[in-house]
Amino acid sequence: MITKKYQIFLKVARLGSISNAAKALGQTQSSVTQALHALEGELHLTLFDRSRTGVTLTAQGKALLPYVEAVEESENRLLSYAADLAAKKQTVLRIGTFTSVAVNWLPELFQKYKAVEPGIRFEMKDIGYNNIEEILKEEDLDFCFVSLPLSQDIKCIPLYDDPLMAVVSKEHPWANKPSCPLTAFETEPVISLIEELNQDARSVWTTHHIHPNIQYVTKDDYAMLAMVEKGLGICIVPKLLLQDTSKEVIALPLNPPSYRTIGLAFPPGKEASQATLQFVSFIKQEIKVLES
Numbered sequence: 001m002i003t004k005k006y007q008i009f010l011k012v013a014r015l016g017s018i019s020n021a022a023k024a025l026g027q028t029q030s031s032v033t034q035a036l037h038a039l040e041g042e043l044h045l046t047l048f049d050r051s052r053t054g055v056t057l058t059a060q061g062k063a064l065l066p067y068v069e070a071v072e073e074s075e076n077r078l079l080s081y082a083a084d085l086a087a088k089k090q091t092v093l094r095i096g097t098f099t100s101v102a103v104n105w106l107p108e109l110f111q112k113y114k115a116v117e118p119g120i121r122f123e124m125k126d127i128g129y130n131n132i133e134e135i136l137k138e139e140d141l142d143f144c145f146v147s148l149p150l151s152q153d154i155k156c157i158p159l160y161d162d163p164l165m166a167v168v169s170k171e172h173p174w175a176n177k178p179s180c181p182l183t184a185f186e187t188e189p190v191i192s193l194i195e196e197l198n199q200d201a202r203s204v205w206t207t208h209h210i211h212p213n214i215q216y217v218t219k220d221d222y223a224m225l226a227m228v229e230k231g232l233g234i235c236i237v238p239k240l241l242l243q244d245t246s247k248e249v250i251a252l253p254l255n256p257p258s259y260r261t262i263g264l265a266f267p268p269g270k271e272a273s274q275a276t277l278q279f280v281s282f283i284k285q286e287i288k289v290l291e292s
Contacts, residue, residue, distance in 0.1 A: 096127040096144030100241040130196035179255040189233035201236040
């Protein structure tokens with residue numbers, strides 16, 4: 001890509017010989033000589049002193065040399081970056097996720113990352129919360145967003161402690177309270193996710209020996225919120241899920257406070273690619289903003 005005359009200038013300057021430069025470039029000696037004369041004519045400079053033993057740079061040639069070398073260096077950087085972009089055209093990151101992360105985190109993460117790494121393509125798979133270990137072993141995924149903890153056999157990175165919230169209707173007696181006691185879930189009608197998707201609420205109830213008064217069961221988070229909005233009962237959801245809902249409900253901190261830890265999990269026995277490691281590093285930096 002660099003102008004051929006500049007390339008010839010550099011080769012002659014480095015080899016100190018027009019004939020040797022011609023051989024190195026695969027050109028005739030006369031074509032190299034003509035190119036040098038043309039360059040000197042364009043620049044109105046005398047670049048080389050010719051002698052029987054070869055050629056040497058003139059004072060003007062020596063002054064010009066670093067500028068031509070800078071052009072060569074810039075081109076090399078450009079070609080290297082272009083090669084990286086071309087290689088990344090085929091790079092696909094396959095990510096397992098669940099609803100709240102897919103809706104509230106990933107669109108912005110993808111947008112920001114694509115701005116600096118346009119060659120990456122993303123594929124998302126909704127994996128929910130259940131049988132994560134099996135999914136990581138069986139599915140062709142680079143990593144998953146998960147609710148921790150998982151089996152010790154799975155490599156995990158904790159990212160963010162997401163508060164779990166009690167959700168009540170605007171007309172509910174608890175709507176104006178500062179928090180909702182866990183004991184309320186033993187007396188109030190409770191709306192719950194199906195067993196295999198209800199890991200977070202079930203963990204809270206088990207830890208605090210709560211026997212929830214479950215009256216409605218669904219597999220959809222937003223259906224659960226819609227039922228709360230209609231006053232059918234109360235539920236527990238992560239705070240992150242509530243960032244993208246149009247439902248007119250009230251979210252209250254649990255008493256005592258409870259959290260789920262969102263993390264990343266990696267397939268056992270599979271070495272993470274460089275593209276995976278770079279995106280994971282980017283995610284960790286972005287999540288720090290949420291924690292601050």
